[in-house]
Amino acid sequence: MTSYLRGWLAGTPIAEEKPSSSVPTLLRVSPPPDDDAGSATETEGDDDAPPAFPSLSSAQRMRSSTPRILTDSDLMPPPPLPHLAQRKPGSVASRSGGGTASLSVLSTTTRPEKPSKKREKVALAPGHSPLDWALLKSSGQDLRGVDTLMRIPPSMLKKHNRRDDAWSAFHGKVYNITPYLAFHPGGERELMRVAGRDGTQLFASTHAWVNADFMLDACLVGFLVPEPSV
Numbered sequence: 001m002t003s004y005l006r007g008w009l010a011g012t013p014i015a016e017e018k019p020s021s022s023v024p025t026l027l028r029v030s031p032p033p034d035d036d037a038g039s040a041t042e043t044e045g046d047d048d049a050p051p052a053f054p055s056l057s058s059a060q061r062m063r064s065s066t067p068r069i070l071t072d073s074d075l076m077p078p079p080p081l082p083h084l085a086q087r088k089p090g091s092v093a094s095r096s097g098g099g100t101a102s103l104s105v106l107s108t109t110t111r112p113e114k115p116s117k118k119r120e121k122v123a124l125a126p127g128h129s130p131l132d133w134a135l136l137k138s139s140g141q142d143l144r145g146v147d148t149l150m151r152i153p154p155s156m157l158k159k160h161n162r163r164d165d166a167w168s169a170f171h172g173k174v175y176n177i178t179p180y181l182a183f184h185p186g187g188e189r190e191l192m193r194v195a196g197r198d199g200t201q202l203f204a205s206t207h208a209w210v211n212a213d214f215m216l217d218a219c220l221v222g223f224l225v226p227e228p229s230v
C-alpha cells in the first residue's frame with residue numbers, strides 16, 4: 001500500500017501488487033491522469049509536491065465560482081404594488097379584478113376592544129398586607145365571634161350586614177368578614193357588597209383564583225342551610 005501511495009505521488013505507474021493466495025483478483029488502480037503533465041511550471045523534479053486536487057480540469061472545479069456578494073435588491077423583496085400598499089387593516093379588499101393576481105385580506109388584523117369594568121387596586125393601610133392577615137389568622141385571636149359553628153339560613157345571614165358585624169356565604173360556608181375588611185386588596189366597599197348574603201357568584205366573577213376557604217378559615221361561623229319550612 002505504501003508503495004502504491006509513493007508511486008501515485010510520484011506520478012509513476014504502479015506496479016501491480018502480487019495478489020495473495022487468499023485474494024483471487026485485485027483491480028489495477030492507477031493515479032488520475034496529470035492534467036499538466038507537460039507543463040514546465042508544474043512540479044518537475046519535486047517528488048513531494050501533492051497533485052492538484054480537484055484536478056485542474058475537473059467538472060467540480062469548473063462548477064465552483066467565486067461567491068457573489070448579495071445586493072440589497074437580492075435580499076429584500078420589491079415593495080408591494082401601490083394599490084395593495086394603500087390597504088387599511090381590517091378593510092376587505094375588492095376582488096373586482098378577479099383572477100389569481102388578487103390577494104384576499106384577512107379581516108383579523110384588529111379586534112374591537114371589549115368594554116371592561118376597571119378593577120381598582122386599593123391602597124391598604126399600613127399593617128394590613130396579605131402577610132399581616134396571615135399573621136393575624138395564625139395568632140390564635142378569635143376572628144369568628146361565635147362559640148360554636150352554626151347552621152345558618154339566609155334569614156339569619158341577612159341580619160349580619162353591618163360593617164362591625166358582617167357575615168357572608170361562599171360555597172356554602174358562612175364567614176365573619178368583619179376582621180378581613182381592612183385587609184381585602186379590593187377594598188372594604190367591594191367586600192361589603194356581599195355582607196349579609198351569599199357572595200359566591202360575585203366572588204367567582206371577580207377573582208375565581210383566590211382561595212376564600214384558605215383566606216378565611218379562621219373566620220368560619222357556620223354553614224348555609226335552606227330556610228326551614230314553617
Ligand code: HEM
Binds near residue numbers: 120122170186193199
Ligand atoms: C371574603 C371573600 C374575599 C376574599 C378572601 C377576597 C380576597 C381577595 C384577594 C386575595 C385579592 C387580591 C387578588 C390578586 O391580587 O390577585 C382580592 C382583590 C380584589 N377583590 Fe376580593 N376577596 C373577597 C371577596 C370579594 C368580593 C365579594 C368582591 C366584590 C366585588 C371582591 C372584589 C375584589 C376586587 C375588586 C379586587 C381588586 C382587584 C384585583 O386584584 O384584580 N372581593 N380579593
